[in-house]
Each structure stands twice: as C-alpha cells, then as structure tokens.
Amino acid sequence: MIRVTAYLTDHHLGPGGLAGPGRPTEVDLDATVTGPAELSLAGLTVRDERGGDLFRRPGEHGYLFDPAAGGGPLAGPEAQYQARGFGVTNTAYHASRVLDLAARLLDRPLPPLVIRIGPHSVPGRGWGGGHYRLPGEASPPEPEPPARSGEIHLGAGRRFTERPDPGCSRYFHAPAHNPAIIYHEVGHHICHHTADFRANRLRPPLDQHNGKVALDEGTADFLAAVLLGTPDIYGWHRGLIPPWDPRRRQLDARWTTACMCPGNGRAHANGTVWASALWTAHERVRQAGGAGITRTLLTAMTRFGSHGADAAEEQQRRNRFSELLRELLAADPAIAPVVAGAMADHGILPYGRNWELRARMQARAASPDAQTTAPGTSETGRWPRTAAVRP
Ligand SMILES: [Zn+2]
Structure with missing residues (x-):
C-alpha cells in the first residue's frame, strides 16, 4: 500500500x-x-x-x-x-x-x-x-x-x-x-x-477492430457519469462549450434519437443519445428507491456480447440501440418498466434499426403538437430554456 x-x-x-x-x-x-x-x-x-x-x-x-x-x-x-x-x-x-x-x-x-x-x-x-x-x-x-x-x-x-x-x-x-x-x-x-460491440472475440487476436460505435462511446460516457456522480462529465475542460452543443457531451440535456446523424465520425455525438437515456433511466430507478442501473447494464452487456458466431452479422446487430435495450430490459424485469419509459423518452424502443428510431423521433418532433424542435432540445419542451435555446 x-x-x-x-x-x-x-x-x-x-x-x-x-x-x-x-x-x-x-x-x-x-x-x-x-x-x-x-x-x-x-x-x-x-x-x-x-x-x-x-x-x-x-x-x-x-x-x-x-x-x-x-x-x-x-x-x-x-x-x-x-x-x-x-x-x-x-x-x-x-x-x-x-x-x-x-x-x-x-x-x-x-x-x-x-x-x-x-x-x-x-x-x-x-x-x-x-x-x-x-x-x-x-x-x-x-x-x-x-x-x-x-x-x-x-x-x-x-x-x-x-x-x-x-x-x-x-x-x-x-x-x-x-x-x-x-x-x-x-x-x-x-x-x-462484455458487450464486445465490434465482435472482436470472433476476429483473429492480432486483427482486432479499433473503431468505436455509438453504443461503445455512450456506455463509456455513462460509466464516467456514474463514477463522477454528475451528468456534466466534461464540465471541466469543456466548460465553455454550451450544454446544447454535442461536443460538450452533457448527459442531462435530453438528447433524443432525433439528434442522431448517420455516417462515420459521429460515434461520440450519437453515443450521447444512448448515454443520456441510460442516465435518465439510472436517475429514475434511484428516485424510485433503487440502486440505479449500472449492475443491470453490465449483466446485459455480458449477455449481449455472448450471442452469435458470425463476426460480420454480429457487428451489425451489436450496433443497434434496440438490441441492447432488449437485453437491458431482460436483465432485471423488476426495473424494466422504468427503464423502458426512460429510454422511450429519448426515442429508444426495443425494436427497430437506429435509423428507424431516428426517423420516428424526427417525425414526432416535426408534428404540430411538438413544442420544441431544435436539435438537442427536448421533444416535449420540458427542459429549462437556458439549456434548450441557442443564443
Ligand atoms: Zn471513446
């Protein structure tokens, strides 16, 4: 020692x-x-x-x-x-x-x-x-x-x-x-x-895939938030970046799948949607007297990464928010309703490809009933204006 x-x-x-x-x-x-x-x-x-x-x-x-x-x-x-x-x-x-x-x-x-x-x-x-x-x-x-x-x-x-x-x-x-x-x-x-998002255990040990998908980046940000005890994980060195800017990666800004961007190089920003949804679920479980979702998440990730035998197929599957959400709901049925509700508020459902979750949330945000539609703001407009409105 x-x-x-x-x-x-x-x-x-x-x-x-x-x-x-x-x-x-x-x-x-x-x-x-x-x-x-x-x-x-x-x-x-x-x-x-x-x-x-x-x-x-x-x-x-x-x-x-x-x-x-x-x-x-x-x-x-x-x-x-x-x-x-x-x-x-x-x-x-x-x-x-x-x-x-x-x-x-x-x-x-x-x-x-x-x-x-x-x-x-x-x-x-x-x-x-x-x-x-x-x-x-x-x-x-x-x-x-x-x-x-x-x-x-x-x-x-x-x-x-x-x-x-x-x-x-x-x-x-x-x-x-x-x-x-x-x-x-x-x-x-x-x-x-655990989750092995790139299905690297199905690849040769010296030819591993080093790229990260959004679920990987988002889970890493969520774990950082749990350990730091704050959703504003990068508040120190990115404190001058406003909360509505994706580069701040603040997890309580109510990012939804409507904000996701297709294409490479977006894993951090798209991962913030997953991280924010996990944080919302974690907080709601805690508010209901539970210990949060960290243990459930790790159990779900272990199971998620243990299915399948075809590397290419698994890479596709392990990219999908809905697939990991299903595993998360199955890992602890007692908290599943709370977790499902929190995830749905961020546009993440237990079925559908990522682009379908995005299209669905964008359509909802564009509907006349939606109060707030700017990217990065709440779909329901329940967030403080200071965090939701661009200067
Ligand atoms: Zn990373």
Whole structure:
C-alpha cells in the first residue's frame, strides 16, 4: 500500500462558474512501484513513457505529488516532474476505482489493462486526448502492437484549459489529470470484455477492430457519469462549450434519437443519445428507491456480447440501440418498466434499426403538437430554456 495524491471529485464550481478536476487529496493505493515511472496494481499497470525517474524520491510520505497546474511546456522542470508524477498516481487511482466497480458488479475481475501516458506526442505537436487500443489497424498507427487484453494511451496534453477570468491561473490540460477521460477510456475496456460491440472475440487476436460505435462511446460516457456522480462529465475542460452543443457531451440535456446523424465520425455525438437515456433511466430507478442501473447494464452487456458466431452479422446487430435495450430490459424485469419509459423518452424502443428510431423521433418532433424542435432540445419542451435555446 502506498500513499499518493489524486483528484477527488467535488462539485464545487470555480471562477467563472466552471467545474474543476476535483480536489487534490491523499489516498491509499494498493500499488507497487515497478519501474522508474510505473505503478502496478491487481490487473492494472500505469506507466509514463516520456523518460526520467518519477519515483526516485518517495520520502517518508509516499508519493505525494502536486498537480502543479498540469505542468506543460511552459512550466519549469520541478513543476513538470510534479505534474507527471501526479498524472501517474491520479490515473492509477481513478482507473482502479472503475475496475473495482466492474469486478464487483460482474463478479469477476476484467483481464489486465495497461495504461501508457505520453505516446503519440511528437515534439511541437502534443496530443490532448486518450484512446483504447487492441492489436490491429488503428489511426494513428501503433508502432508496436498493444497488449492483447487492451491498452489505454493518454496524450501528454496539447493546450491549456480555457478560463474566462483573466485573473484565474491557467491549467495545462493533461489527460492523466482528468478523471472523466480516465473513466471514459476504462469504460471502453469494460465494453470490450462484455458487450464486445465490434465482435472482436470472433476476429483473429492480432486483427482486432479499433473503431468505436455509438453504443461503445455512450456506455463509456455513462460509466464516467456514474463514477463522477454528475451528468456534466466534461464540465471541466469543456466548460465553455454550451450544454446544447454535442461536443460538450452533457448527459442531462435530453438528447433524443432525433439528434442522431448517420455516417462515420459521429460515434461520440450519437453515443450521447444512448448515454443520456441510460442516465435518465439510472436517475429514475434511484428516485424510485433503487440502486440505479449500472449492475443491470453490465449483466446485459455480458449477455449481449455472448450471442452469435458470425463476426460480420454480429457487428451489425451489436450496433443497434434496440438490441441492447432488449437485453437491458431482460436483465432485471423488476426495473424494466422504468427503464423502458426512460429510454422511450429519448426515442429508444426495443425494436427497430437506429435509423428507424431516428426517423420516428424526427417525425414526432416535426408534428404540430411538438413544442420544441431544435436539435438537442427536448421533444416535449420540458427542459429549462437556458439549456434548450441557442443564443
Ligand atoms: Zn471513446
């Protein structure tokens, strides 16, 4: 057991009404130092790959790094050292939290996960995101095949978070400092080993499909919301993007299938519809005295990913919102009526292809009875005007 620092979620809004990453807090982590910049936990390895010995001076208080406002290219060597050390401990803390939750709800640990911090950044052009990788074709390409059971890569960071208040100190947005990004990416690991949306277990182990469908992105966002305890998962680094903009990916904006866009490259935005519907169902089950839908969802995803033998056929089927909803309703009949009602409010029914769900909801939104029809707003107009009306 070692003592480290990590951001603990608080919903305190900072200057300009923006959410922060959380409060730096000392926590105990069941981890071992296994390299100059590597921590190992049960089923999890977190490593900063940018060189140097981050863990050279544990002292008597363990590995208590300072976030140092994210470090970054303009920071001095000591601030960079602190920020990178904090990135490793913060990532290990949050990743182990999601993995522990999944293991508890699934009644089994997931296969090992490796998280690498710093790849894909070339001098002069940083990378501010994260992705989940399996061996197989990928963009950007991987110089070495990722671990077969799954790997997360977190960029070194690319820019400072935007702050409206000029007196407020800036923060270099390092993905390893952002619990929401860590939860989202570990969410893909959970999806891969349960629903397996790309039917990768039916493909050769070294020729896995690395693309993500909307259900994958949406489920990862929903899990992030559960762990963070807020539907505004990216409120910190996207706090200046208005809630009606799909890029904000705020889950309580009542996104419906009417907002879905066909075509590639829309998995995050379309996934927000699924994530929002899950969040509505989760909240309604909780309001009715239940524990939410996380356990039911993981059970449903495990069953969803265990059917079928034809990879191409399964890829088609596992793309459909209605198919996963049916599995979700079957997984816990006691809450099924509440879940079905919440999903229907977002246009998701237990039958029909995705485009049919979209067409049906668009037709309803265009009918003379509908009060609000702008994309991203509520079909029934029950949401606050500030969130629903474009400026
Ligand atoms: Zn993703």
